[in-house]
Amino acid sequence: MINLGIIGTNWITDQFVQAAHETGNYQLVAVYSRKLETAQTFGEKYGDVEYATDLETFFALEHLNTVYIASPNSLHFEQAKQGILAGKNIIVEKPAFSTPKEMAEIIELANQKNVFFFEAARNIHERAFKTVADFLPLKNQIIGADFSYMKYSSRYDKVLAGQEPNVFSPHFSGGALVDLGVYPIYAALAWFGLPNESIYYGQKIATDVDGIGTGILRYDHFDVTIRTGKIGDSFQQSEIYLTNGTLVMNAINSIDEAVFHDRNHQRREKLSVHQLENPMIEEAENFAQVILNPTDHKLGTEYEEWVELSRNVNQVIYDMRKSAGIVFDADEE
Numbered sequence: 305m306i307n308l309g310i311i312g313t314n315w316i317t318d319q320f321v322q323a324a325h326e327t328g329n330y331q332l333v334a335v336y337s338r339k340l341e342t343a344q345t346f347g348e349k350y351g352d353v354e355y356a357t358d359l360e361t362f363f364a365l366e367h368l369n370t371v372y373i374a375s376p377n378s379l380h381f382e383q384a385k386q387g388i389l390a391g392k393n394i395i396v397e398k399p400a401f402s403t404p405k406e407m408a409e410i411i412e413l414a415n416q417k418n419v420f421f422f423e424a425a426r427n428i429h430e431r432a433f434k435t436v437a438d439f440l441p442l443k444n445q446i447i448g449a450d451f452s453y454m455k456y457s458s459r460y461d462k463v464l465a466g467q468e469p470n471v472f473s474p475h476f477s478g479g480a481l482v483d484l485g486v487y488p489i490y491a492a493l494a495w496f497g498l499p500n501e502s503i504y505y506g507q508k509i510a511t512d513v514d515g516i517g518t519g520i521l522r523y524d525h526f527d528v529t530i531r532t533g534k535i536g537d538s539f540q541q542s543e544i545y546l547t548n549g550t551l552v553m554n555a556i557n558s559i560d561e562a563v564f565h566d567r568n569h570q571r572r573e574k575l576s577v578h579q580l581e582n583p584m585i586e587e588a589e590n591f592a593q594v595i596l597n598p599t600d601h602k603l604g605t606e607y608e609e610w611v612e613l614s615r616n617v618n619q620v621i622y623d624m625r626k627s628a629g630i631v632f633d634a635d636e637e
Protein backbone atom coordinates (compact mmCIF):
# COMPACT_ATOMS: atom_id res chain seq x y z
CA MET A 305 0.00 0.00 0.00
CA ILE A 306 1.24 3.48 -0.86
CA ASN A 307 0.82 6.01 1.95
CA LEU A 308 -0.21 9.14 0.10
CA GLY A 309 0.00 12.79 1.11
CA ILE A 310 -1.31 15.77 -0.83
CA ILE A 311 -0.39 19.41 -1.36
CA GLY A 312 -3.12 21.65 -2.83
CA THR A 313 -6.75 21.18 -1.84
CA ASN A 314 -8.66 22.19 -4.97
CA TRP A 315 -11.06 19.83 -6.85
CA ILE A 316 -8.28 18.20 -8.92
CA THR A 317 -6.73 16.77 -5.76
CA ASP A 318 -10.06 15.20 -4.76
CA GLN A 319 -10.28 13.66 -8.20
CA PHE A 320 -6.76 12.25 -7.88
CA VAL A 321 -7.27 10.88 -4.36
CA GLN A 322 -10.52 9.20 -5.46
CA ALA A 323 -8.73 7.70 -8.48
CA ALA A 324 -5.81 6.58 -6.30
CA HIS A 325 -8.16 4.90 -3.81
CA GLU A 326 -10.08 3.27 -6.64
CA THR A 327 -6.90 1.49 -7.80
CA GLY A 328 -6.72 -0.15 -4.35
CA ASN A 329 -3.02 0.72 -4.13
CA TYR A 330 -3.06 3.97 -2.17
CA GLN A 331 -4.33 5.26 1.17
CA LEU A 332 -4.47 8.98 1.89
CA VAL A 333 -2.62 9.50 5.20
CA ALA A 334 -1.66 13.19 5.21
CA VAL A 335 -2.95 16.54 3.99
CA TYR A 336 -0.97 19.76 3.80
CA SER A 337 -2.75 23.08 3.49
CA ARG A 338 -1.85 26.62 4.40
CA LYS A 339 -4.90 26.58 6.71
CA LEU A 340 -5.73 23.79 9.16
CA GLU A 341 -9.45 24.19 8.56
CA THR A 342 -8.99 23.72 4.80
CA ALA A 343 -6.85 20.63 5.39
CA GLN A 344 -9.47 19.14 7.72
CA THR A 345 -12.36 19.88 5.37
CA PHE A 346 -10.44 18.15 2.60
CA GLY A 347 -9.24 15.15 4.62
CA GLU A 348 -12.17 14.25 6.86
CA LYS A 349 -14.03 12.36 4.12
CA TYR A 350 -11.05 10.02 3.68
CA GLY A 351 -10.81 8.65 7.24
CA ASP A 352 -7.77 8.68 9.49
CA VAL A 353 -5.61 11.47 8.07
CA GLU A 354 -2.88 13.66 9.60
CA TYR A 355 -2.80 17.39 8.96
CA ALA A 356 0.04 19.86 8.57
CA THR A 357 0.19 23.58 7.88
CA ASP A 358 3.93 23.74 7.40
CA LEU A 359 5.80 21.71 4.82
CA GLU A 360 8.60 20.69 7.16
CA THR A 361 6.21 18.92 9.52
CA PHE A 362 4.34 17.42 6.57
CA PHE A 363 7.41 15.94 4.88
CA ALA A 364 8.77 14.72 8.22
CA LEU A 365 5.83 12.31 8.60
CA GLU A 366 7.63 8.99 8.45
CA HIS A 367 4.82 6.77 7.23
CA LEU A 368 4.18 9.14 4.31
CA ASN A 369 5.98 7.76 1.26
CA THR A 370 4.42 9.46 -1.79
CA VAL A 371 3.21 13.03 -2.25
CA TYR A 372 0.86 14.37 -4.93
CA ILE A 373 1.54 18.06 -5.63
CA ALA A 374 -1.28 20.15 -7.15
CA SER A 375 -0.36 23.67 -6.12
CA PRO A 376 0.08 26.64 -8.49
CA ASN A 377 2.71 25.76 -11.13
CA SER A 378 5.56 27.94 -9.88
CA LEU A 379 5.46 26.32 -6.42
CA HIS A 380 5.94 22.75 -7.72
CA PHE A 381 9.72 22.99 -7.90
CA GLU A 382 10.50 23.94 -4.29
CA GLN A 383 7.82 21.62 -2.91
CA ALA A 384 9.03 18.70 -5.03
CA LYS A 385 12.62 19.37 -4.03
CA GLN A 386 11.74 19.43 -0.36
CA GLY A 387 9.76 16.19 -0.76
CA ILE A 388 12.58 14.37 -2.54
CA LEU A 389 15.13 15.51 0.04
CA ALA A 390 12.82 14.01 2.68
CA GLY A 391 12.89 10.70 0.75
CA LYS A 392 9.36 10.82 -0.69
CA ASN A 393 8.22 9.81 -4.18
CA ILE A 394 6.57 12.77 -5.87
CA ILE A 395 3.69 12.96 -8.32
CA VAL A 396 3.60 16.51 -9.70
CA GLU A 397 0.65 17.95 -11.60
CA LYS A 398 1.28 19.18 -15.12
CA PRO A 399 3.10 21.36 -16.04
CA ALA A 400 5.60 19.91 -13.57
CA PHE A 401 8.21 22.68 -13.68
CA SER A 402 8.67 26.13 -15.20
CA THR A 403 12.12 25.74 -16.79
CA PRO A 404 14.46 23.02 -18.11
CA LYS A 405 16.88 23.92 -15.30
CA GLU A 406 14.27 23.09 -12.65
CA MET A 407 13.32 19.90 -14.46
CA ALA A 408 16.94 18.73 -14.71
CA GLU A 409 17.58 19.44 -11.03
CA ILE A 410 14.55 17.43 -9.91
CA ILE A 411 15.35 14.46 -12.15
CA GLU A 412 18.92 14.36 -10.88
CA LEU A 413 17.89 14.74 -7.25
CA ALA A 414 15.24 12.01 -7.51
CA ASN A 415 17.85 9.64 -8.98
CA GLN A 416 20.32 10.50 -6.24
CA LYS A 417 17.78 9.98 -3.48
CA ASN A 418 16.42 6.82 -5.10
CA VAL A 419 12.83 8.03 -5.23
CA PHE A 420 10.43 8.34 -8.17
CA PHE A 421 9.28 11.54 -9.88
CA PHE A 422 6.14 11.41 -12.01
CA GLU A 423 4.51 14.22 -13.98
CA ALA A 424 0.74 13.75 -13.86
CA ALA A 425 0.20 14.13 -17.61
CA ARG A 426 -2.87 11.97 -17.65
CA ASN A 427 -3.50 11.65 -21.38
CA ILE A 428 -0.38 9.58 -22.08
CA HIS A 429 -1.45 7.06 -19.43
CA GLU A 430 -4.89 6.46 -20.88
CA ARG A 431 -5.38 3.09 -22.57
CA ALA A 432 -6.97 4.93 -25.50
CA PHE A 433 -3.73 6.83 -26.02
CA LYS A 434 -1.79 3.57 -26.30
CA THR A 435 -4.39 2.17 -28.69
CA VAL A 436 -3.70 5.10 -31.02
CA ALA A 437 0.08 4.64 -30.59
CA ASP A 438 -0.22 0.95 -31.50
CA PHE A 439 -2.37 1.79 -34.51
CA LEU A 440 -0.02 4.39 -36.02
CA PRO A 441 2.95 2.26 -37.12
CA LEU A 442 0.60 -0.06 -39.00
CA LYS A 443 -0.18 2.73 -41.43
CA ASN A 444 1.98 4.45 -43.97
CA GLN A 445 3.90 7.58 -43.25
CA ILE A 446 2.59 10.47 -41.24
CA ILE A 447 2.24 13.64 -43.29
CA GLY A 448 0.88 15.95 -40.60
CA ALA A 449 -1.29 16.39 -37.52
CA ASP A 450 -3.55 18.98 -36.00
CA PHE A 451 -4.16 18.86 -32.24
CA SER A 452 -6.46 21.13 -30.33
CA TYR A 453 -7.33 21.65 -26.67
CA MET A 454 -9.07 24.89 -25.79
CA LYS A 455 -11.56 25.46 -23.00
CA TYR A 456 -12.87 28.64 -21.40
CA SER A 457 -11.72 29.07 -17.81
CA SER A 458 -14.16 30.77 -15.47
CA ARG A 459 -11.08 32.33 -13.87
CA TYR A 460 -10.74 34.48 -17.00
CA ASP A 461 -13.77 36.36 -15.69
CA LYS A 462 -11.48 37.49 -12.85
CA VAL A 463 -8.88 38.73 -15.34
CA LEU A 464 -11.61 40.70 -17.09
CA ALA A 465 -12.49 42.16 -13.69
CA GLY A 466 -8.89 43.36 -13.25
CA GLN A 467 -7.56 40.52 -11.06
CA GLU A 468 -4.67 38.08 -11.60
CA PRO A 469 -5.72 34.51 -10.72
CA ASN A 470 -2.82 32.02 -10.36
CA VAL A 471 -3.62 30.18 -13.57
CA PHE A 472 -3.22 33.39 -15.59
CA SER A 473 -0.30 34.83 -13.63
CA PRO A 474 3.34 35.00 -14.81
CA HIS A 475 4.29 34.99 -11.11
CA PHE A 476 2.75 31.48 -10.81
CA SER A 477 3.91 30.31 -14.29
CA GLY A 478 0.42 30.38 -15.81
CA GLY A 479 -1.16 30.81 -19.24
CA ALA A 480 -2.76 28.64 -21.91
CA LEU A 481 0.34 27.01 -23.43
CA VAL A 482 1.66 25.57 -20.17
CA ASP A 483 -1.80 24.62 -18.94
CA LEU A 484 -3.94 23.00 -21.66
CA GLY A 485 -1.22 23.20 -24.33
CA VAL A 486 0.74 20.60 -22.41
CA TYR A 487 -1.67 17.84 -23.54
CA PRO A 488 -1.29 18.22 -27.33
CA ILE A 489 2.46 18.67 -26.88
CA TYR A 490 2.67 15.50 -24.79
CA ALA A 491 0.68 13.68 -27.48
CA ALA A 492 2.95 14.86 -30.29
CA LEU A 493 6.17 13.96 -28.46
CA ALA A 494 4.86 10.60 -27.24
CA TRP A 495 3.60 9.55 -30.69
CA PHE A 496 6.15 11.21 -33.00
CA GLY A 497 9.23 11.97 -30.87
CA LEU A 498 11.12 15.22 -30.33
CA PRO A 499 10.51 17.83 -33.06
CA ASN A 500 13.40 19.51 -34.86
CA GLU A 501 11.96 22.98 -34.21
CA SER A 502 9.02 24.50 -32.39
CA ILE A 503 7.35 27.90 -32.44
CA TYR A 504 4.34 29.42 -30.70
CA TYR A 505 2.24 32.49 -31.46
CA GLY A 506 0.36 33.41 -28.31
CA GLN A 507 -2.09 36.25 -27.83
CA LYS A 508 -1.37 37.91 -24.52
CA ILE A 509 -4.11 38.94 -22.11
CA ALA A 510 -4.04 41.70 -19.48
CA THR A 511 -1.90 39.64 -17.07
CA ASP A 512 0.87 39.35 -19.70
CA VAL A 513 0.56 35.59 -20.32
CA ASP A 514 -1.07 33.90 -23.33
CA GLY A 515 -4.84 33.42 -23.28
CA ILE A 516 -4.96 31.66 -26.65
CA GLY A 517 -2.37 30.59 -29.19
CA THR A 518 -1.18 28.42 -32.06
CA GLY A 519 2.05 26.46 -32.21
CA ILE A 520 3.90 24.47 -34.82
CA LEU A 521 6.17 21.50 -34.18
CA ARG A 522 8.41 20.74 -37.18
CA TYR A 523 9.47 17.16 -37.88
CA ASP A 524 11.51 15.85 -40.84
CA HIS A 525 8.60 15.28 -43.19
CA PHE A 526 5.60 16.81 -41.45
CA ASP A 527 4.35 19.51 -39.12
CA VAL A 528 2.05 19.28 -36.11
CA THR A 529 -0.21 22.24 -35.39
CA ILE A 530 -1.09 22.86 -31.76
CA ARG A 531 -4.10 25.00 -30.90
CA THR A 532 -4.75 25.88 -27.28
CA GLY A 533 -6.54 28.47 -25.20
CA LYS A 534 -8.34 29.26 -21.98
CA ILE A 535 -10.35 32.31 -23.06
CA GLY A 536 -12.59 30.48 -25.55
CA ASP A 537 -13.89 27.00 -26.37
CA SER A 538 -12.87 24.74 -29.23
CA PHE A 539 -15.08 21.93 -30.53
CA GLN A 540 -12.52 20.96 -33.14
CA GLN A 541 -11.44 17.34 -33.46
CA SER A 542 -7.80 16.30 -33.43
CA GLU A 543 -6.46 14.61 -36.57
CA ILE A 544 -3.40 12.70 -37.75
CA TYR A 545 -2.85 12.72 -41.51
CA LEU A 546 -1.35 9.59 -43.05
CA THR A 547 -0.48 8.91 -46.67
CA ASN A 548 -3.39 6.46 -46.93
CA GLY A 549 -5.98 8.23 -44.83
CA THR A 550 -6.79 10.27 -41.74
CA LEU A 551 -7.20 9.32 -38.10
CA VAL A 552 -9.84 11.52 -36.48
CA MET A 553 -10.06 11.71 -32.68
CA ASN A 554 -12.71 13.51 -30.69
CA ALA A 555 -10.02 15.01 -28.41
CA ILE A 556 -6.34 14.88 -27.54
CA ASN A 557 -6.98 13.78 -24.00
CA SER A 558 -9.85 11.61 -22.81
CA ILE A 559 -10.07 10.15 -26.32
CA ASP A 560 -13.30 8.19 -26.50
CA GLU A 561 -13.74 8.16 -30.25
CA ALA A 562 -11.05 7.48 -32.85
CA VAL A 563 -11.90 6.65 -36.46
CA PHE A 564 -9.49 5.96 -39.32
CA HIS A 565 -10.80 7.09 -42.70
CA ASP A 566 -9.01 4.78 -45.14
CA ARG A 567 -8.76 6.54 -48.49
CA ASN A 568 -7.50 3.55 -50.47
CA HIS A 569 -10.20 1.14 -49.35
CA GLN A 570 -12.94 3.73 -49.03
CA ARG A 571 -13.86 2.56 -45.54
CA ARG A 572 -13.85 3.65 -41.93
CA GLU A 573 -12.14 1.72 -39.16
CA LYS A 574 -13.27 2.47 -35.62
CA LEU A 575 -10.59 2.02 -32.97
CA SER A 576 -11.67 0.40 -29.74
CA VAL A 577 -11.27 3.22 -27.24
CA HIS A 578 -13.24 4.17 -24.17
CA GLN A 579 -12.82 6.33 -21.09
CA LEU A 580 -13.17 5.54 -17.42
CA GLU A 581 -15.44 7.79 -15.38
CA ASN A 582 -12.49 9.20 -13.42
CA PRO A 583 -9.80 10.15 -16.01
CA MET A 584 -7.00 9.93 -13.41
CA ILE A 585 -7.32 6.22 -12.57
CA GLU A 586 -5.00 4.98 -15.31
CA GLU A 587 -2.14 7.31 -14.38
CA ALA A 588 -2.59 6.57 -10.66
CA GLU A 589 -2.44 2.84 -11.43
CA ASN A 590 0.65 3.21 -13.65
CA PHE A 591 2.50 5.22 -10.99
CA ALA A 592 1.52 2.70 -8.30
CA GLN A 593 2.91 -0.23 -10.29
CA VAL A 594 6.30 1.49 -10.57
CA ILE A 595 6.37 2.47 -6.88
CA LEU A 596 5.29 -0.97 -5.66
CA ASN A 597 7.63 -2.92 -7.97
CA PRO A 598 10.89 -0.94 -7.86
CA THR A 599 13.02 -3.83 -9.15
CA ASP A 600 10.80 -4.74 -12.12
CA HIS A 601 12.92 -4.15 -15.21
CA LYS A 602 10.07 -3.55 -17.66
CA LEU A 603 8.37 -1.05 -15.36
CA GLY A 604 11.73 0.60 -14.71
CA THR A 605 12.26 1.10 -18.43
CA GLU A 606 8.77 2.51 -18.82
CA TYR A 607 9.43 4.89 -15.92
CA GLU A 608 12.65 6.13 -17.54
CA GLU A 609 10.71 6.77 -20.76
CA TRP A 610 8.11 8.87 -18.90
CA VAL A 611 10.87 10.90 -17.24
CA GLU A 612 12.59 11.57 -20.57
CA LEU A 613 9.25 12.51 -22.10
CA SER A 614 8.60 14.97 -19.24
CA ARG A 615 12.04 16.44 -19.76
CA ASN A 616 11.48 16.85 -23.52
CA VAL A 617 7.96 18.28 -23.15
CA ASN A 618 9.30 20.77 -20.62
CA GLN A 619 12.07 21.85 -23.04
CA VAL A 620 9.69 22.21 -26.00
CA ILE A 621 7.19 24.23 -23.97
CA TYR A 622 10.02 26.43 -22.74
CA ASP A 623 11.27 27.00 -26.31
CA MET A 624 7.74 27.76 -27.53
CA ARG A 625 7.11 30.13 -24.63
CA LYS A 626 10.34 31.96 -25.36
CA SER A 627 9.46 32.21 -29.06
CA ALA A 628 6.23 33.95 -28.04
CA GLY A 629 7.91 36.31 -25.58
CA ILE A 630 6.09 34.93 -22.54
CA VAL A 631 8.21 35.53 -19.45
CA PHE A 632 7.69 33.99 -16.00
CA ASP A 633 9.17 35.13 -12.68
CA ALA A 634 10.70 31.62 -12.52
CA ASP A 635 12.83 32.47 -15.58
CA GLU A 636 14.97 34.81 -13.50
CA GLU A 637 18.04 33.02 -12.24
Ligand SMILES: NC(=O)c1ccc[n+]([C@@H]2O[C@H](COP(=O)([O-])OP(=O)(O)OC[C@H]3O[C@@H](n4cnc5c(N)ncnc54)[C@H](OP(=O)(O)O)[C@@H]3O)[C@@H](O)[C@H]2O)c1
Binds near residue numbers: 336337342
Ligand atom coordinates in the same frame (compact mmCIF):
# COMPACT_ATOMS: atom_id res chain seq x y z
N1 LIG B 1 -4.69 17.12 -14.50
C1 LIG B 1 -5.70 17.95 -14.61
O1 LIG B 1 -6.70 17.68 -15.25
C2 LIG B 1 -5.62 19.26 -13.90
C3 LIG B 1 -6.77 20.02 -13.71
C4 LIG B 1 -6.67 21.21 -12.97
C5 LIG B 1 -5.45 21.63 -12.49
N2 LIG B 1 -4.34 20.89 -12.73
C6 LIG B 1 -3.03 21.31 -12.22
O2 LIG B 1 -3.10 21.31 -10.80
C7 LIG B 1 -2.32 22.37 -10.26
C8 LIG B 1 -3.22 23.22 -9.37
O3 LIG B 1 -4.17 23.88 -10.17
P1 LIG B 1 -5.38 24.67 -9.52
O4 LIG B 1 -6.13 25.29 -10.59
O5 LIG B 1 -6.09 23.78 -8.53
O6 LIG B 1 -4.55 25.79 -8.73
P2 LIG B 1 -5.01 26.82 -7.59
O7 LIG B 1 -6.47 26.70 -7.37
O8 LIG B 1 -4.47 28.14 -7.93
O9 LIG B 1 -4.24 26.27 -6.31
C9 LIG B 1 -4.29 24.92 -5.90
C10 LIG B 1 -4.04 24.83 -4.41
O10 LIG B 1 -2.78 25.37 -4.09
C11 LIG B 1 -2.85 26.15 -2.89
N3 LIG B 1 -2.54 27.55 -3.21
C12 LIG B 1 -3.28 28.43 -3.96
N4 LIG B 1 -2.70 29.62 -4.02
C13 LIG B 1 -1.56 29.51 -3.32
C14 LIG B 1 -0.52 30.42 -3.02
N5 LIG B 1 -0.56 31.69 -3.45
N6 LIG B 1 0.51 29.97 -2.27
C15 LIG B 1 0.57 28.71 -1.81
N7 LIG B 1 -0.41 27.79 -2.08
C16 LIG B 1 -1.44 28.20 -2.81
C17 LIG B 1 -4.29 26.03 -2.38
O11 LIG B 1 -4.32 25.00 -1.40
P3 LIG B 1 -4.38 25.39 0.18
O12 LIG B 1 -5.29 26.57 0.29
O13 LIG B 1 -4.91 24.17 0.77
O14 LIG B 1 -2.98 25.70 0.61
C18 LIG B 1 -5.07 25.59 -3.60
O15 LIG B 1 -6.13 24.73 -3.30
C19 LIG B 1 -1.75 23.13 -11.45
O16 LIG B 1 -0.44 22.69 -11.69
C20 LIG B 1 -2.66 22.75 -12.59
O17 LIG B 1 -2.03 22.82 -13.86
C21 LIG B 1 -4.41 19.71 -13.40
